[in-house]
Amino acid sequence: MTTAEIARRTGLSQPTVWRLCYTLIESGFLVRAPAGAGLRIGAPALTLGYAAARGLDAPALAMPYMQRILERTGGSTTLSLRQGSEMVAVEQLNGDFVVRDQPVGWRAPIDTVSAGLAVLAALPPAAREAGIAAIDHPDAARRERHRARIEAAVEALARDGAVRLGQILDGRYTAVAVPLFETGTEPATQWALTCGGLAASWTAEDLDRAAAVLVETRALLAPAFAALAG
Incomplete structure (x- = not known):
């Protein structure tokens, strides 16, 4: 999902969403999608069952x-x-x-x-x-x-x-x-x-x-x- 899509679904402003996503990217919980068009869940979330x-x-x-x-x-x-x-x-x-x-x-x-x-x-x-x-x-x-x-x-x-x-x-x-x-x-x-x-x-x-x-x-x-x- 893009940050615009996340902002629309959560009702948060896009700058707020970007700041939150940036922190999650830096910590590895979010990663950029291979095509570069959006974000997806990162590796640490897999320990919560995302892999399955x-x-x-x-x-x-x-x-x-x-x-x-x-x-x-x-x-x-x-x-x-x-x-x-x-x-x-x-x-x-x-x-x-x-x-x-x-x-x-x-x-x-x-x-x-x-x-x-x-x-x-x-x-x-x-x-x-x-x-x-x-x-x-x-x-x-x-x-x-x-x-x-x-x-x-x-x-x-x-x-x-x-x-x-x-x-x-x-x-x-x-x-x-x-x-x-x-x-x-x-x-x-x-x-x-x-x-x-x-x-x-x-x-x-x-x-x-x-x-x-x-x-x-x-x-x-x-x-x-x-x-x-x-």
């Missing part, structure tokens, strides 16, 4: 928040889902660059991308160990390097609420990711959000800003994703 009422799927739910991440950071934003020992990109918005050969649907080993590390870091210890055991690395030295990377991700998620990785695509790409479920749980579907940019142009401050935005977005989306899964 409207039947939104995870990508449709996440897309307005991914757009906000893109607008606030300029970085490419990806929603990905764990499938076994891989992460699969389900939705993607390109920022100030396009990663070649990485369209929606790309797959990557779970321990090689920030989204996968964020998922593993958020799992209970036993589930994380099972996930690590399922990763097939014939090279023992590589297994140890990747285990160290996963352990660092666990520490980073506990400390910062997000996981960073600067060694993607031969070191050309740097990214930060958050899991979209509560740390210490093991939901049936394990989603993650990633935001990143070119390592040559993204500073530490850029990563800090992206991490803060992702942590804020996780707080809004994680309960709603749990409602969808339930």
